[in-house]
Amino acid sequence: MIASARVAVDSELTLVPRHPSDAPELFALVERHRTVLREWLTWIDATLTVGDARRYAQFAEAQFESRVAFDYLVRAGGRLVGAIGLHGIEWAGQSAQIGYWLSPEAQGRGIATRAARALVSHAFAKLDLHRLEIRCVVENTRSRAVAERLAFQFEGTLTEAYLLHGAFRDIALYAMTVTRWRRH
Numbered sequence: 001m002i003a004s005a006r007v008a009v010d011s012e013l014t015l016v017p018r019h020p021s022d023a024p025e026l027f028a029l030v031e032r033h034r035t036v037l038r039e040w041l042t043w044i045d046a047t048l049t050v051g052d053a054r055r056y057a058q059f060a061e062a063q064f065e066s067r068v069a070f071d072y073l074v075r076a077g078g079r080l081v082g083a084i085g086l087h088g089i090e091w092a093g094q095s096a097q098i099g100y101w102l103s104p105e106a107q108g109r110g111i112a113t114r115a116a117r118a119l120v121s122h123a124f125a126k127l128d129l130h131r132l133e134i135r136c137v138v139e140n141t142r143s144r145a146v147a148e149r150l151a152f153q154f155e156g157t158l159t160e161a162y163l164l165h166g167a168f169r170d171i172a173l174y175a176m177t178v179t180r181w182r183r184h
């Protein structure tokens with residue numbers, strides 16, 4: 001991993017590209033908070049061993065190198081507290097989606113908002129993307145609040161657009177363009 005691939009957020013937080021060597025630490029966090037995290041995250045049920053976490057990290061690392069997706073672990077003073085990333089990247093149309101999650105004990109301190117703000121700036125300034133979306137299940141109020149704190153615009157509801165634990169759920173679609181971001 002090249003050091004420049006990291007994104008500095010502030011004096012506490014850094015976004016570090018996910019690496020297979022993170023798998024034991026990540027898996028331990030998932031094991032500790034499995035019940036809470038699975039409410040909104042489908043991949044928790046597919047992460048049953050350290051090997052599952054390592055295989056996903058290898059996949060994410062390959063995606064990062066080929067610029068298909070950029071998946072980062074969020075570290076607070078070095079400690080793993082969650083993850084954030086850009087996925088669904090359309091280089092031709094210069095758009096992407098942002099996803100994030102935090103360990104329950106790291107919530108309530110602005111970490112997701114600060115990490116997402118840094119990633120948005122990075123995506124617009126360094127990756128030359130033009131439009132970023134945040135998509136979350138309509139009832140996921142904490143995730144919606146992150147989008148709203150960053151002044152993403154609510155563009156509407158995508159009906160039954162996300163399969164979560166066997167049920168199709170409506171998605172709230174938020175977006176930010178580089179034009180609006182620079183005006184802010």
Ligand SMILES: CC(C)(COP(=O)(O)OP(=O)(O)OC[C@H]1O[C@@H](n2cnc3c(N)ncnc32)[C@H](O)[C@@H]1OP(=O)(O)O)[C@@H](O)C(=O)NCCC(=O)NCCS
Pocket residue numbers: 037040041099100101102103106107108109110111112113114135136137140142143146149
């Ligand atoms: C979505 C998720 C990351 C949001 O976490 P969060 O802790 O609510 O969001 P933040 O880290 O931005 O923290 C915001 C809180 O910190 C407070 N805060 C403190 N300092 C802050 C700062 N500098 N900036 C912003 N908020 C700050 C806010 O007032 C807010 O407080 P509240 O919890 O009383 O409303 C988290 O709920 C999660 O991981 N959920 C499960 C996974 C998930 O749903 N992912 C999204 C799928 S679309």
